[in-house]
Amino acid sequence: MISHHPDIGWLQAFAAGELPTSLALAVALHLEACPACQQQVHDHEAWLARNSWHADSKTPLVADLPTEQWDAIFESIVTQPESLAAPPQPAPPxxxxxxxxxxxxxxxxxxxxxxxxxxxxxxxxxxxxxxxxxxxxxxxxxxxxxxxxxxxxxxxxxxxxxxxxxxxxxxxxxxxxxxxxxxxxxxxxxxxxxxxxxxxxxxxxxxxxxxxxxxxxxxxxxx
Ligand SMILES: [Zn+2]
The missing domain is CATH 2.60.120.10 (Jelly Rolls)
Known part of the structure; x- marks a missing residue:
């Protein structure tokens, strides 16, 4: 059980991409081992995404895209699982x-x-x-x-x-x-x-x- 975590301000700055690279790396290494902090970062990313959506109401909805663009996006989504199927993973260094x-x-x-x-x-x-x-x-x-x-x-x-x-x-x-x-x-x-x-x-x-x-x-x- 991990007992020492980055404080919430650091986790929020990490989610917003505002930490210097060195500190972002330190937080990322902690997140690999800490589901509780992963959840905090995930929640803050979702909050940031909701806020940016409301702040920028001019962002086009997917439904507003021309048909050919929508078809291309849809095609890339449905073909993705097959193209990603079981690539051989090298042993971690x-x-x-x-x-x-x-x-x-x-x-x-x-x-x-x-x-x-x-x-x-x-x-x-x-x-x-x-x-x-x-x-x-x-x-x-x-x-x-x-x-x-x-x-x-x-x-x-x-x-x-x-x-x-x-x-x-x-x-x-x-x-x-x-x-x-x-x-x-x-x-x-x-x-x-x-x-x-x-x-x-x-x-x-x-x-x-x-x-x-x-x-x-x-x-x-x-x-
Ligand atoms: Zn943690």
Whole structure:
């Protein structure tokens, strides 16, 4: 059971196509695992469609189309099931990291995933889809038994767990969980079982305790 979801404002912005690409990808990955949020997005899309219909009463009704256009649309609808019948599906691509494997979620299959950059026990693959904003989007592969030193986020961080699990703030977060972390509060996530996740960060993280603070000069490593 997923317990962390995007808030309703994010889901509505997703339905309206108003989120930056990086955040839209994070929401899409959550939706693949969360029927409840899928329903919220579906309901909002239906509401938007109804509103745009009333707002634009000049949109021609199908019944107003010339006969030959209507015939062509009808023909395409009735012939579609046959033309789509049972195309062979290739096996979904997999990512590997230190003995763990991830079947790529559908939302990631059309993207080019670069090779892992190794940062200790963490693999990072930065995705080339960020816009003009400060967001940076990466896939992270975390080996079993990895602890990330305590840190805070001067900007926000969105994490979507794709496989495996993370322990953070006393909670175990499994596949599909969507976390928004922002502000001065610090956390120290760890993964006993290992995990794959997607992160969107709006600024480098800041290590807040012990020797890890020495890493702040190069905290671009995980940004
Ligand atoms: Zn959800």
């Amino acid at each position: 997999q990512l590997q990291w230190q003995g763990q494997s991830l079947t790529l979620p559908r939302a990631l299959r059309h993207l080019t995933i670069p090779p892992w950059q190794r940062i200790g026990k963490i693999g990072r693959a930065r995705l080339a889809l960020d816009g003009a904003g400060p967001e940076r989007t990466s896939l992270l592969a975390i080996a079993p038994g990895t602890a990330i030193p305590e840190h805070s986020h001067p900007g926000y961080e969105v994490t979507v767990v794709l496989a495996g699990g993370i322990e953070d703030q006393g909670a175990h977060l499994g596949a599909g969980e969507f976390l928004l972390w922002e502000g001065a509060a610090s956390h120290a996530p760890r993964s006993a079982e290992g995990c794959f996740c997607l992160t969107v960060m709006a600024a480098p993280l800041r290590f807040t305790r012990g020797w890890a603070r020495l890493l702040n000069g190069c905290s671009d490593l995980l940004y």
